[in-house]
Amino acid sequence: MQSQPSPLTPREAVYRILGSLWEPASLPAGEDIPWEGVLQIVGPSNVVALAHVLTEPLRDDMPQDVRNLLKQGFYQTAVSNTRSLRQLGVVGQMLAATGAPLLLLKGAALADTLYPDPALRLIGDIDVMVPPEWVGACCERLLAMGYTPTRVDERPGRLLEATNQIQFAPPRGSPVSVELHWHLLDVPYYMRRVPVAWFWEHSESLVIAGHTFRVLDAEANVLYLAAHLALHHGFRGLHSLLDLALLIVKIGARLDWDTVIEAAQRFDLVCALQGTLDHLAEAWPSLPINAPRCRLRRITPGRQDARLYRLLTSESRSTTLQFYAGLISMPGLAARMRYIGMHVFPQPAYMRERYGFTASWQLPFWYLYRLGDGLRRLARTIPSARRAQGRKKASP
Structure with missing residues (x-):
């Protein structure tokens, strides 16, 4: 007698629902989905709007309360992103007036470049990076716009060595915070080890919200997003994992894994990259990442690489x-x-x-x-x- 397949866990169902964006056959049957558990995972996430769109074909099998909450998340994301993009245009124009080059990171850049519609991925805060020598001028411009730092520096004049960014709370009437970066990673070892100039060199121009920004190219984004997901969030972040999956699917065979892996070795990010690819393979086994995973397994990571990875993901x-x-x-x-x-x-x-x-x-x-x-x-x-x-x- 043939054994029955195990029922889907909520997380497995979420991965299959999101994976149907590039592999439609992976969408489960509606009666097999533990809807309440799925809602608990995607409801608070940055991809609730995408989950709503992808599960619309299953609406007849979906509990009405779940459908209502997913639809509510869809419209809330649309409203929030409209505000974020409007404010991004204003902030981009004002910061560019200082003469600083602007590199747009995370949500605002990825929603526009990876998703079929930018409204399907919550943007949230505005994350923009400038060269260290432009931090002072950009901070002054944000202060003049009514933004206020969310914290006082621990030591005057030591901001650039103490952390990798400063967060500004929005002025009255704007719900969108700004995070001004001068480095991509907040671990002091990596602020010294990783040359941020490499990421500037691996960036390209893109018009977003009516303004021209720099954005990371595919290879730099794979390395940055993997390191950020592993070392900053300990792999807790459904949207970050999906961002990477969509990037890998979009670029496909054109993705230069030699460049990614070589940089990971130089920057002591081998463990972060390998761990992230392992999580991606577990979530979406069909992703074309077996070859780089095999290559990474043959590399012995540096002592600090392995030590900090174990510590920060523990x-x-x-x-x-x-x-x-x-x-x-x-x-x-x-x-x-x-x-x-x-x-x-x-x-x-x-x-x-x-x-x-x-x-x-x-x-x-x-x-x-x-x-x-x-x-x-x-x-x-x-x-x-x-x-x-x-x-x-x-x-x-």
């Missing part, structure tokens, strides 16, 4: 885990001490904003509190991360 990202990852990758004792000093004893303005006190006499107390709280968090985070690293290292 558990959900936290400020404590990020601090520890930055600390252990600092080159030498002096650099580590400066790193500790900058993060444990930031400037008084940062402390006042972070902890909400006003009296100057309270400052020493809050520094002691920050030190003790940080040590407590490290004592909890480090053993947990190391156990997870050990499990990941032992797994085949």
Whole structure:
């Protein structure tokens, strides 16, 4: 007697629904889909509008409440993207007036280039990168537009070495934040290791929202999106995984895997690239990525590559885990001490904003509190991360 196939899990159903965008035969039968579980996954995601469109042929098998919520997500995405693109045009024009070259990242660039309709992928915030020497001028222009930084610098004049971006909250009447980048990765080791000039060299011009931006070419986007998904989000991000799948499907045999893998080796991103391709293969087995996966398995990653990958994908990202990852990758004792000093004893303005006190006499107390709280968090985070690293290292 032939055994019955196992019922689809919600995540398997989501992957098959989204995969039907390029492989229509993968769309499951409506009666086989666990609709409530699917809604829990795609409802809060950036691709709820796409899920609504792809499941329309199954509407007769779909619970009415699920269909209503997917349709609601579709219209909310359309409204949000209209606002984002309108604001992108304004921001692009104002920043370009400074003379800075602008490289558009993530949602706004990918929705326009990868999806059959930009309305099917939520754009969210505006992510734009400029060369480091243009950060000051662009910050001044955003401030003049009414944008405000969401945080105070930990040390005055150390912004460019402390992080890879600054987030600006929108002015009144605009719901769209701006993240101004000068590097693509926020891990201090990779801010030193990865030459951002390589990504500028691997970019091309594209008109979006009525303004000409630079966008990453296919090879640079594969490497960046893989590193971002792995090291920033620990593979938690359905839309990011789908972005990569659509990019690989769109470019097909024209994708220069030699360039991608060579750069991954140079930049110590072999593990991030390999891990991301493994997740893609698990989600959509028909993707043409078996050859690069085999090549990557034959490469021995560098020590810091493997160490940081295991650490940053071992558990959900936290400020404590990020601090520890930055600390252990600092080159030498002096650099580590400066790193500790900058993060444990930031400037008084940062402390006042972070902890909400006003009296100057309270400052020493809050520094002691920050030190003790940080040590407590490290004592909890480090053993947990190391156990997870050990499990990941032992797994085949």
